[in-house]
Amino acid sequence: MHRLINSFDYYANQIPVIFILAVFVSYALYRWWCQVELIPQPDDVLVKLNAYLLNDDKTSRIKKKTIARYLILSQVLAFRLLSKKVAKRFPTMEVVVQSGLMTDQEFKIYDSLLCSSIQWQAPLHWVVNLLTEKVEIQSTSFKKSDESVTTDIGLRSIMEELGKYKDNLQQTFTYEWIKIPLIYTQVAALVVYTYFFLALIGHQTYTQKYDSYVPLLSILQFIFYVGWLKVAENVSHPFGDEDDDLELNVILDRNASVSVNLIDNLRENLPPLTEDELFDREMVCLPYTRESLKRKQHTPKCHVKVETRKVNPGDMLYTETTLVEEPQQRREKTLFGFGKVKQTLKF
Template structure:
């Protein structure tokens, strides 16, 4: 399950996506080949019947039916209905992935906040993490067929070591008609409070940290609750039925409406008899494949090629969480001065293969612009400098004093002139002949 091809599309080059078309596991060919074969078989059966079996009057009736189906089949809004449905399914699919419980944040807090190098401290930390993992297993067992096959009963969970026989007795003795995946969360909370009362979670200026394991447990409990909700509240059945009926009714109409008729009859659009409906087959591949995408993603906790690896998730979470709170608890490496201890600008080295990726820092797009004030080539008197040409405009006068050069665009900043000069320049630009 979970077909990964990320390394195949790391670089954009010729045939990056085309090479993925040759894969079978998780492909659209594997999902669609049965329906595609049935459609082709029915289409050519009807075509051969029209060509070889029907008499003249029956062929005429079939041709009228073909023209009718071809004209009205396009009224079915297949692409519109499918587009919204698949968008809804993909959004729901990603929401289910984000609701998968991960114990990493809890294990960090338990390892750092629950003290004790003795056997009881070790037992306390491992039990807390086992409860959090047990909660995840119980909810995954409720929504995933792969996990349920692995743990078909709570006795199998006891045999797997996720629950002790004593805990199993208490679990079964609690009478509730509802799903009891939340019980390990209550055990976790009570055990954390007991550890704090025993001094295993010490009070400090940062005493609020002792509540962090419970806060993270509530986050994990919320994720489990969302998975339960996704499993309970499906996409409305009527929506799924409408999409399915729209797709299959469209292609049932295409079985007759897309038949090639006798070109000698002169029917519009039937001037050529190709026998094989290439574009109809492509349309079936696209639309039916689109529907198969929705069928694949609507419940990612099954056993399809692209469903979530729930059993791997259980194994990984248990191993990592127990390792973090047991073997790694207060087992720190020796602190040493780092390689850049005396450097203010650390620069990790590049290998010869990655030297071309070294870049200077980007400071901003405006840092590439420079504005220069140019002085006159000749030093003129103040009177001559402000005497305009009889036909000069204000723009020509101002641009004679200031000029801005840029590597990207020309910018003409306006100078700060005395009020008298500004009024004189304005008048001269309006009359064109009036001197200062």
């Protein structure tokens, strides 16, 4: 029995369970965080749209609100294909039309597209068409109103942000299509469960006078290893229907609310330009409350101590550096075929 326990304990220790589990968990968490960062927000597009589309007439306002609606619509169409939660919220395109994000005429154009892979991109192409029409967009140096604005610096800036918006959605689809290889997940699970199968016998104690009825350390080890394995398996599918999956519906509500307020409230309600209380002050110190003053951190300072001392001109030594190639028979060829460089000092 002692030999059997020692054998199982030896083979259990030979399994690199920590290494394999650490690599698997770190890679799964990295993919999960990359997908979180790829969730686009319309803020940058709409801020630049307000900066360059300066007209406040009804046509310009309709154009800006339509662009904001198209940005949210593209997210809804894309997230319906990615997230189960969004698919339950918008189960059919009729629900999308009833929500006000799409008109009946736009739905007919959307439904007529033969390629289903680009249907979610249709609203973004409609945004491009609206921007490239003959509209009034203020440039940094001049204003165009009678011709196309395809070369305008403002349009170029908006198109760059729109391209980032579209690329983020496209890369999110790529992460969803190309999963972590299934064999990788199976190997990680097999390593963990094989380790604990061997540890079930290998961790038995026979040298102690009093045996422990509860193997506390083995139980903790099982909780940690299997827990990390389950964490990696769960974060591999961030757009599922579990409680810990990403709440894309909340993000859609946030983006829709921000889009309306960026177009209307922030553009129309501007504070007057006045001299504030800090205008004439040479030194500005922001106030502290009594509670925050108690927790005030020490002022950061440089911890490197630099000693300075005077040096007489006669104590300074000037040298001249020259590069001399060695003879042909002693030359060592490098990657680029040059000879070895020798450094000599002349005094």
